[in-house]
Amino acid sequence: MRLNKYRLIHLVKSGHLGAKMAHTLLKKPDRLIGLILLGNNFINIFASSIATILALRLYGESGIAIAAGLLTFIILIFSEVAPKTWAASHPERLAFFASIIYTPLLKLLYPLVWVINTLSNLLLRMVGIHVQHDTDTHLHHDELRTVVTEAGNLIPDEHKGMLLGILDLQQATVEDIMTPINDIHGVDLDDDIDDIKKQLLNASYSNLPVFSTNMDSIQGFLRTKDILQLANSGDFSHQQLLDIKQPPYFIPNNTSLYKQLINFQQNKQRFAFVVNEYGSILGLITLQDLLEEVIGEFTTDFSDSSPDIQKKADGSILVSGNITIRELNRSMGWKLPTNGPKTLNGLIIEYLESIPEQGTSLKLYKHSVEIVLTEDNAVKLAKFQSS
Template sequence: MNEVPLSILSGILFFLIILSAFFSSSETSMLSMNKYRLKHLVKSGHRSAKKASKLLERPDRLIGVILIGNNFVNILASAIATIIAVRIWGDAGVAIATGALTLIILIFAEVTPKTMATIHPEKIAFPASWVLTVLLKALYPLVVIVNTMSNGLMRLFGIKHIHGNHDTLGSEELRTVVNEASGLIPPAHQEMLLSILDLEKVSVEDIMVPRNEVIGIDIEDSIEEIIEQICQSRHTRMPVYNGEINKVIGILHARHAAQFLREPNPTKAALLKATLEPYFIPESTSINTVLLNFQKDHQQMGIVVDEYGDVQGIAALEDILEEIVGEFTPPQEDEEEEISILEDGSFRIEGTTHIRDINKALSWHLPTDGPKTLNGLIIETLEFIPEHPISLWVDNYMIEIQEIEDKVVKYARLEHKR
């Protein structure tokens, strides 16, 4: 029987190396695809994505058919390369074929195609999924035999889950995804997404208006004083209380206040009739929960209370939304900004400013696991209430107290010493 010409054997060898490169790149590309983009493409009706997703549902079968094909072509290529080398160099051709084929497969059928597949997984995986689907059907009995033996071996090591890994992202993983997508998402949207992820970590105590800043209506005041206060108020909702803030009666909405003021003879009884039942929020509740409860109970403002039922402040829907999208309105003309930069590069900050707001605005890392406001942080650090302007250090932050009013730090100058 005539020997097969070397030219034909060389052509077959070349074709086998291409097949080896195909199987190598297919394996890498299929396993390197972004699972979440793949799910998006499947929902969008992308046919190749559906094929790839179907194959990835059983990674044991996918890897099985790829490795069966890859090992078959590599072994056959080795045999043919040996025949060619023996014909050319005799017995020494075995060693030459082994070394040369190893180098050729390593470069042209492993490293290069796998690197390309890692860089452009979809461009390779989608066309390959059609071929692999056909091969899986053709080699199904052999694949099942191999998988059965392989899965049985894995069970000896306690591995029972052989279906595709349905990855789920936790909040920290999702945060990383959002940060890594900075070039694809507008900065404002990225910041909002990160703020939403932070909602679970932030309690209502962090965003509430503290009780000493709450503007409300004392029902014990005269009707003339109450009317004047309503007319001068810039708020759409105000708590109504009896003598002190801890005795909240209800919430007066601006719309109901307008109806009250239109009456020919406004009375306290009419005012109480116009108030809505107060909605109370435990101070440790996360604002994520508060937001859901506001939506469920159709509320827009709540009274924040501690474990003893004492009022600590008020929280409105606007406060929660500002935590996500930032401030809606600038300070009033008669109000100073909470944080303002000085000529020397330091910052003048109001004592009632929340530490989280300072960190967020200046990209600082003042401690947030204790007091919520700058004033509270200063007092906790000093362990006494300052009566005169003094300076102190908190980590790498120099704090110089500038103004004190009613035993509260009104303004302080802060500087980050890096």
């Protein structure tokens, strides 16, 4: 009963004889328990009878009490506590060997075991308990997370993070990790062509959205490699940009990360615009964003590389209000709630139930926060004090 069922299944698939027998016996635990208790109780009662007879012959009736006390001590130490404690510590060593004995013994004593189990199950049914052999042993999402986190040194820390990231893909949506529309850098086709060319040649992104006037009128997106070819050809115009742009790819904001990863693969896409139920653009998400949910950030020193999180010399941390809660938790190792607002700005506003003024201080889920900058009815910059 102490066998690790997942290791047992692995050994069964590997062809281990003792594991196969143990696995077969555990499929019907009532029969196994009936067999073990049948033998156990038979031996104990037989030993008690023999001890009583010997005590009567040697010491008369006064010897019965001595025999009972001595036999209880012997059985308790040598037949119960010591061997079962050892067995609980080394279940495989005992179980695989014992299963070789139990298997033929169960076949031999099956009629007797069947009678015992039938009477026992009948008694249980009379009190409203129904015995089920084939119970559902599948692990649920939270249980799998516990298995991974409690694996200790069996799983390296970096692998734990990846496994937990994979498990969370089904729980989170694209809205949780998307770049909000206010932070999207794109090309406005209403701008002067020279300004657009300069913007494109200096862009640090591999894909840039193309729109007219505002981001709600998305025309598609431009790939850096196409831009470089066009710039080198000397033929650079608004129409040329429209000719080489890629069609936009829109996805609902409630799409799970796992589903979107599959969609990216099936549609051969790396770049998608997130829209709500009214068709308004909320933000964008890339394949890199999804991969970072599994393997972590591609850069490790957030204080130097991330524009959203900056660590100061005094230990405080300046955080952009537009950063997603998931990214903040992942970068800082925090546990801010992710089942509500998706950004730090939204979390602060929900917590205060108002738009804070600059200089406001608060305790946000055990973290001391000062509002550094508020603009356009939103928190643009917040400072977290070192804890």
